[in-house]
Amino acid sequence: MTSSALHVARTGLDAQDVKMRVIANNLANVNTVGFKRDRANFETLAYQQVIAAGTQADSQNRLAIGLNLGTGVQLTGTERIDTQGTMNTTGNTYDLAIEGAGFFQLQQPDGTIAYTRAGNFKTNAEGVLVSPDGLPLVPQIQLPEGVSAVTIGNDGTVSATVAGQKEPVELGAIETARFVNPAGLQAVGGNLLLETAASGAPQVGAAGLEGRGTIRQGALEQSNVNTVEELVTMIETQRAYEIASKMIKATDEMLQYVNQQL
Template sequence: MNPALWVAKTGLEAQETRMQTVSNNLANVNTTGFKQDRAVFEDLVYQNVRQAGAQNTQDAQLPTGLSLGTGVRVVATEKEHTQGNLQQTGNALDVAIEGDGFFQVLQPDGTVGYTRDGSFQVNSEGTVVTSSGFELEPPLQIPDNAQDVTIGRDGTVTVTVPGQAEPQQIGQIQLAEFVNPAGLQPMGGNLYSETAASGQPQVGTPGLDGLGSVMQGALESSNVNIAEELVNMIETQRAFETNTKSISSSDQMLQFVTQNL
């Protein structure tokens, strides 16, 4: 295959992957706690035809070399864990994180997942769960006769029950943070899982040791910037079109050689 055609083909694949990333960002513009992805590119290995600094003659050294690139690829997609806007909902069990940290969620297989989606609810047993029914970790039980639920900035959960003037503390929400949150594995369902790249979770009280505080009656919106993503979409489209023109030009050159030589 003509090397130029192959190089342009890798460009098409890379831009197609970037377009998929942009499309996923736009599709999740209203997903609670969603963090936008960014495609990371790298050039492929070079064919080193002539080494820079080699001796051209006994007394002359080559100032530059001759290296031919073989294309490009998407080497990673990186989550940008910047703060999303906090939207007031007024729901007692809607909790947003202001700063660093993740809620801990117990999954059906017994492992712990991590999320920024704090739209919690209560199941039939009074346990606080996510919208998918996964229990918050550590578990939080709301009494049947609870009238009001209050969640403090440090995650302290108190309720008022009939016949008692003083609020009753029933538990505390804890947060987990990671050395490299970009290394977390997105699993869908607004959940992440721990990986070797993310490091082990450091669990603590909200507002302490670098952890963010929690805000009751609010949710963190997606951090996707629509205007930025639309610009990225146009840029990706133009880059894709340019690579198709490279293929067309290379094909015309080969056709000229075939017909005239």
């Protein structure tokens, strides 16, 4: 029984250690553009059924309850919480934020598409809109030389005043993608997410249509991490870790007592 208690307490230590790591990552990214906080989810391990409920107690009665002993806890996964982050108005022409569901599409060096909520775009030497890491938007938006007064509409339409033209010229449109299960996207770092079997296929199109959010120019979506909430959760996790540690110490003292007395 005591050795089982040691095992259960150990699973508790492992679980709280993982939860603390998730909290630490959330707090580390509190100022990361478009970051969505993670939550660690747990479930009970298999139960040992010593006496089944409903077992015959005597010739006329059955047990109303049984005897089941839990064997601990395990991590089921980390869930990304996709609530909207606070909008920070920057006034920068190429800072974009999505209000609502959806992701910007970026082309990786191997040709695959990655998805992001971080809209702090720049222009490279060819005038192409790219992420800070140099990944171009999909579809590609290229600004010609002498362009000025770039405007990006709520539906992603990009227009600008070009040298030699009196009226604004449409240069293309930024499309966004949404997923049936955005929490199923795989985070790979660099503010990038990848499609998985759990996320479903991307539904790509103009912003503001078919459930996709609208694009807001001159603003950035901030991290949705609530510092106060994370700190409270961190304290709760620390206390739970201490309790599991004390359980191990208490069980060890019980074993020492038995060894000394018997």
